[in-house]
Amino acid sequence: MVAYPERLTEGIRSHGDDRPKSVPKMKRQAKTRAWHHRHVNDHYVRQASEQGWRSRAAFKLMQIDARDRLLKPGQLVVDLGCAPGGWSQVAARRLQGRGRVIGIDLLEMAGLDGVTFVQGDFTEDTTLAEVAVALSGRKAHLVLSDMAPNITGVVVSDQARVYALAELALDFARQHLEPGGAFLIKVFQGAGFEDFVRAMRGVFRSVATRNPDASRDRSRECYLLGRGLKQSA
Ligand SMILES: C[S@@+](CC[C@H](N)C(=O)[O-])C[C@H]1O[C@@H](n2cnc3c(N)ncnc32)[C@H](O)[C@@H]1O
Numbered sequence: 001m002v003a004y005p006e007r008l009t010e011g012i013r014s015h016g017d018d019r020p021k022s023v024p025k026m027k028r029q030a031k032t033r034a035w036h037h038r039h040v041n042d043h044y045v046r047q048a049s050e051q052g053w054r055s056r057a058a059f060k061l062m063q064i065d066a067r068d069r070l071l072k073p074g075q076l077v078v079d080l081g082c083a084p085g086g087w088s089q090v091a092a093r094r095l096q097g098r099g100r101v102i103g104i105d106l107l108e109m110a111g112l113d114g115v116t117f118v119q120g121d122f123t124e125d126t127t128l129a130e131v132a133v134a135l136s137g138r139k140a141h142l143v144l145s146d147m148a149p150n151i152t153g154v155v156v157s158d159q160a161r162v163y164a165l166a167e168l169a170l171d172f173a174r175q176h177l178e179p180g181g182a183f184l185i186k187v188f189q190g191a192g193f194e195d196f197v198r199a200m201r202g203v204f205r206s207v208a209t210r211n212p213d214a215s216r217d218r219s220r221e222c223y224l225l226g227r228g229l230k231q232s233a
Helices: 022-051 057-068 086-095 125-135 155-176 193-203
Strands: 076-080 100-105 115-119 140-145 177-188 204-210 221-229
Touching: 022 057, 057 086, 057 177, 057 204, 057 221, 076 086, 076 125, 076 155, 086 100, 086 115, 086 140, 100 125, 115 125, 140 155, 155 177, 155 193, 155 221, 177 193, 177 204, 193 204, 193 221
Parallel strands: 076 100, 076 140, 100 115, 140 177
Antiparallel strands: 177 221, 204 221
């Protein structure tokens, strides 16, 4: 008999017809997951609107920052894929009027105090040239990337697009971070994940995975945090 890995046989039992079959259990699990998804999503959407944050994503950055203490007054922070502005809001608030956030997005974004906004495609040289002007030769303390390409539903090509963008963001961080700088990026587990973690390890002294509570409902989403840009990178 073929021994299938346990996760493939989970919920499949052969006790005879009088026993409850696996389908109701799986349906229950799917319902529980859907309930959890709605619950977590609704909770943070409500909180964001009550507290004046532009996105529920703001809580993800706040939760990561509560643990990792990334944001400090006086820093220069680059926020890739910043619209509608939740992360930039969080960063600008933590800088307490000292330092600057430079946000980049394809979409328009309403102005925020302490944030210089560059509208454009991060993958295009013209946008990078505008970002270089905003940086005016300074190195950043922190590069954030919550960018997500448009999803087509075709998992293989979606993952490839996620990691093509992630590679460019990593390269940007390598070029524009100061030596002790940090890089936080959203990625999706699956094809390309391990290779990207390896690439991050080539650039940073430490690389860690973060799964903030506010993103738990998004099962494949996680954040990678690289700290301590390697001199040789
Ligand atoms: C999940 S949203 C970011 C939410 C943001 N962190 C917040 O808290 O409001 C992802 C953003 O990435 C942007 N994006 C995706 N690809 C991009 C690209 N090539 N250049 C610039 N922005 C991009 C999208 O337009 C979108 O606004």
